[in-house]
Amino acid sequence: MRISVKRTGGFAGLTRRWSVEVGGDELERDWREVIEACPWEAVPAQENQPDRFIYDIQAGERQATLPERELTGPWLRLVDMARRAAGQQSG
Amino acid sequence: MHCSIVPPYLLRRIARLERDSLQPAAEAARRALLRTAGLNRTRQAKVRQLSAVLPAPSVLHPGPEPARGPEAWAELAPDRQINDAQHGERLPGKRVRSEGRPPVADPVVNEAYDGLGSTFELFARVYGRNSLDDAGEVLRATVHYGQDYDNAFWNGTRMVFGDGDGQILKGFTGSLSVIGHELTHGVVQYTANFAYQGQSGALNESMADVFAVLVEQYALRQTAAEASWLIGEGLFTDQVSGVALRSLKEPGTAYDDDVLGKDPQPGSMAGYVQTSDDNGGVHLNSGIPNRAFALLALRLGGYAWERAGLIWYDALTGPDVGAQTDFAGFVRATESAAVKRYGRDSEEYAALAAAWAAVGLMD
Incomplete structure (x- = not known):
């Protein structure tokens, strides 16, 4: 499964991407629980605060866009894991 | 005269609440403040038009009324509060410098303090605006927000600065234009309030x-x-x-x-x-x-x-x-x-x- 995070906005307006391909065993062991814990269907639509980041998160077929303020709990864990894993995969 | 039942000082306190669970109340208070600020602004605009106050010498209207505005603008003074999140994400963080206090050891705190002052200067001396809301609102900043946080933002009541990631971006207080930018989001909030989309x-x-x-x-x-x-x-x-x-x-x-x-x-x-x-x-x-x-x-x-x-x-x-x-x-x-x-x-x-x-x- 491909898990990817695209972060846009922020004062600098720089787009950053982190993406990782996760195999079956690893998916079940490390990722499944946090992916299932994310409320993919219940992302609140609220206006972002000026210069805060916007996160576009994908895990396989599932996708969510959320303002930085909503990046808490399992969302934050998932993004942190994806960033760390992407850093390792790209060397 | 205020049309709001909740007095402005209380609205200000509620609007500043930063706990997530209290956000609906804080948002409501901010909206109420904006409405109040709008009323004040209309009055002030009328006063300004009547006194025909224009800083550019080429456009000063000669007339019986002397332009008294700019002299009063010179007396406007900022009220600054700098807090330190100490690399956490809880706002506002610990107070480290208040208005009129001498510089501290941390240069980032002093950069923020001075930058808030420079921004206040432009709006006050050139446009006669008394802080963000034109009513002397405290200028609030938090520095050292988060770990390797490569951003600065305006959260509706304060400007928040990260230290950068050190790889692409350095600390955000290092450029006066960043501080001016964040505070202007505050001015916009109290004026046109352009929706962020x-x-x-x-x-x-x-x-x-x-x-x-x-x-x-x-x-x-x-x-x-x-x-x-x-x-x-x-x-x-x-x-x-x-x-x-x-x-x-x-x-x-x-x-x-x-x-x-x-x-x-x-x-x-x-x-x-x-x-x-x-x-x-x-x-x-x-x-x-x-x-x-x-x-x-x-x-x-x-x-x-x-x-x-x-x-x-x-x-x-x-x-x-x-x-x-x-x-x-x-x-x-x-x-x-x-x-x-x-x-x-x-x-x-x-x-x-x-x-x-x-x-x-x-x-």
């Missing part, structure tokens, strides 16, 4: 950039021709090929780097970016009104905060703009502001029309 969001961003460069130019007493017109100069680490994050004079030229790519800002409507990223490209399409402002200021010459800045400030704080104003609406607001101040046959109005035409926003 699409074209109105790009206008919100553009106002923040325009007054940010004016804060710098005013602090350095630079003319339009002398100024860099850059936002975030010196924020990139040595590893990045780029001079700054944005250029108002030449959008799209601030950086060109292997990793980051090229500065994607358009400088005219021909390059307008349709995207769902970044709240609808608010940091991208802001390049279009940014460039119109720089062109106007360069065409008029002299200090950009004087004639060009006054037209923009009048438009931002005037009756012709609101949350859903788009580019065309803002063009009309600046035209109406220029006509009011300088007349339709003026050099200023002609230069304004030429500037908007150059970015593709005029027939």
Whole structure:
């Protein structure tokens, strides 16, 4: 499964991407629980605060866009894991 | 007279609440404050018009009423509070410097304190505005937010600065234009309150950039021709090929780097970016009104905060703009502001029309 995070906005307006391909065993062991814990269907639509980041998160077929303020709990864990894993995969 | 049941000082306290569970109450209080500020603004605008106060000597009207405003503006004074999040994400963090206190050991705290002061200076001395709400609101900043946090933002009541990631971006208090930018988001919130999405969001961003460069130019007493017109100069680490994050004079030229790519800002409507990223490209399409402002200021010459800045400030704080104003609406607001101040046959109005035409926003 491909898990990817695209972060846009922020004062600098720089787009950053982190993406990782996760195999079956690893998916079940490390990722499944946090992916299932994310409320993919219940992302609140609220206006972002000026210069805060916007996160576009994908895990396989599932996708969510959320303002930085909503990046808490399992969302934050998932993004942190994806960033760390992407850093390792790209060397 | 206030029409609100909750007194303003209490609204201010509620509006400042930063616990997530209290956000609905805080948002409601902020909206109420905005309404109150709007009423005050209308009154103040009337007072200002009656006293015909204009800082540019060329436009002072001789008459029996002496222009008393600017002398009073000289007495406006900021009230600053700097807090330190100590690399956590809880706001506001620990108070480390208050108004009138001497510098502390941490240079980041002092940069924030001085930057808030420079921003207050521009709005007070040039436009007669007493802080963000024009009623003396405390200027609040939190530094050292988060771990390797590569951003700075305005949360509705305070500006928040990260220290950068050290790889691409350095600490955000290092550039006065960043501080001017964040505080101007506060001014916008109390005035036009442009919704942070699409074209109105790009206008919100553009106002923040325009007054940010004016804060710098005013602090350095630079003319339009002398100024860099850059936002975030010196924020990139040595590893990045780029001079700054944005250029108002030449959008799209601030950086060109292997990793980051090229500065994607358009400088005219021909390059307008349709995207769902970044709240609808608010940091991208802001390049279009940014460039119109720089062109106007360069065409008029002299200090950009004087004639060009006054037209923009009048438009931002005037009756012709609101949350859903788009580019065309803002063009009309600046035209109406220029006509009011300088007349339709003026050099200023002609230069304004030429500037908007150059970015593709005029027939």
